[in-house]
Amino acid sequence: MxxxxxxxxxxxxxxxxxxxxxxxxxxxxxxxxxxxxxxxxxxxxxxxxxxxxxxxxxxxxxxxxxxxxxxxxxxxxxxxxxxxxxxxxxxxxxxxxxxxxxxxxxxxxxxxxxxxxxxxxRIEPYTTKHLGELLARLRGHRHARVDSIGKTVEGRDLELITLSSGAGKPMVFFRGRAHPWEAGGNWFLDGVVEGALASSAVLDACDIGILPMAGKDGVVRGQTRFNVNGHDLNRGFTKDYDFGPHNAPENQALMEWLKARQRQGALPLLAIDLHDDDWGNLHVGRMGVDEGYDRRIALLDQLMRKHTYYTEGMAKGAGSSTFGDGLREIFGMDSVVYELNSNWLAAANCVPGSAIWREFGAQFARMLVEYVPAVKAG
Ligand SMILES: [Zn+2]
CATH class of the missing domain: 2.60.40.3120 (Immunoglobulin-like)
Known part of the structure; x- marks a missing residue:
């Protein structure tokens, strides 16, 4: 019946x-x-x-x-x-x-x-349970550290994962889940961690920093885009930014952490904000104003095509207050927004799920073995 x-x-x-x-x-x-x-x-x-x-x-x-x-x-x-x-x-x-x-x-x-x-x-769900499992796997790992760099509006910890096999290496930094619906980025980051810890090559080349779940309150509540104050965590990155303390503490914490690294002369060599959308482009900043930036971004695009499932190409920015354009403006560091296509992964001919995204993330981590030394060499 x-x-x-x-x-x-x-x-x-x-x-x-x-x-x-x-x-x-x-x-x-x-x-x-x-x-x-x-x-x-x-x-x-x-x-x-x-x-x-x-x-x-x-x-x-x-x-x-x-x-x-x-x-x-x-x-x-x-x-x-x-x-x-x-x-x-x-x-x-x-x-x-x-x-x-x-x-x-x-x-x-x-x-x-x-x-x-x-x-x-809508996307294979990645919740705080999955994040907890990732953090549990890292706890006690000799190359991993987990710190809390602040709290969300509702008081949830903002964890910052550092993977490092020794001091003195440049960092590649990732942020995930600024927008709560975009779970693909979290699966990708699980893969970045797996790829970075699978052999010594990645951490010989660089440290990896990950703020895995910036929009945690919205993830818990099943929201689409904004934090629980209605703030878009991928906007507002301008020189006179004003995130806090109560409006967008998720971004305030990120800025404090970056400023502390800046004071130590240790800003990330590259910062990547992971998102999901219907297209899958790598969103880069304005080209044609800084030859070094243009060259590094062209290399990133080329190596991603060579070593990962990325085929969708670049979208070139025109100056906005996103993580990509904003952090470049504020700190002068290379920062991009990478939108994973949530509907179709063309290179693998499938609707993407956790397994393929983790593989994608691991590919990306291994690619850094080539990217970071090339950037350091100028
Ligand atoms: Zn997004």
Whole structure:
């Protein structure tokens, strides 16, 4: 006998949503927007993560009604043409499927429930549980250190992982999860750690610093983009920045940490902010004003193409207050925003999940063996 459909989001990273069963049995879902507290009143709906209770073997059409995000006051369709998704019975092993955009800008997917209770996630979820497992693996490792550099708005620790096999090496720094829905970056960073610790070559070349989960409150609450004060953690990086102490302590802590390294003459050689989007480009700063920067970024692009799953190419910035452009402006260091394509990994011909992203991250770490010495040599 069929059990009544039910949707549950009362778990960590579950996304608040409304739902309805239409006359033809379609399960229609309306995940909530995440709102920015700012003059543009931006809003974004990109995250969903919920649990469907139904009947094993049941074929179910899922639909999300058309929604409009707002960017800079402009309304844009919230949904891409094909949206990668993941489904799981145990919330450990996930199977990809795809939502397709319809003419009315809604999106639909038809799935067969592999069990009575099935988890569905926009991206394979990476929660504080997964972060805790990563930190536990690093605890006691002779080349790893974990410090807390501050707290989120809601008082959660902002962990900073340092991987080093000895003093005096330049650091490559990564930030993950500035935007809570973008779990791909966290899986990638798990891979960076694995790749860096798998052999001595990576840590012979450089130290690695990782702020793995900047938007932790939003991850726990299942939000899309902003911190719980409505601040975008990938904006506001200007010379006269004002993050705190109560507005965006996540960024305030990052700036204090960077300023301390600056005082020691130890700013990162390269800083990378990991994001997920529908395109997968490496977002670099303005070219043509600093020949050294242009050369290093061209090398990064070239080595990423050679050694990793990256094929999507660069998007060239025009000066903004993002992590990439902003940290370059404030500290004069090379900093980029790398957007992993959340829907499709072209080089591996698949909807990306944790395994392929970890492999990708490990490739990236190994690439540094070539990149860092080349940059040091000028
Ligand atoms: Zn992002």
């Amino acid at each position: 069929a059990t009544p459909l039910y949707v549950n989001t009362a778990f960590e990273n579950g996304s608040p949503l409304d739902w309805d069963v239409l006359d033809d049995g379609t399960l229609e879902l309306r995940p909530q927007f995440d709102y920015e507290h700012g003059p543009a009143m931006n809003r974004q709906l990109t995250h969903w993560h919920f649990r469907v209770h139904g009947t094993k073997g049941q074929t179910l059409r899922l639909r999300m009604a058309p929604r409009e995000n707002i960017y800079g006051g402009r309304r844009v369709n919230a949904f891409a043409k094909r949206i990668g998704n993941q489904m799981s019975v145990d919330a450990v092993n996930w199977t990809p499927f795809v939502f397709e955009q319809k003419e009315d800008k809604s999106i639909e997917a038809t799935v067969t429930l592999p069990a009575d209770v099935v988890y569905i996630g």
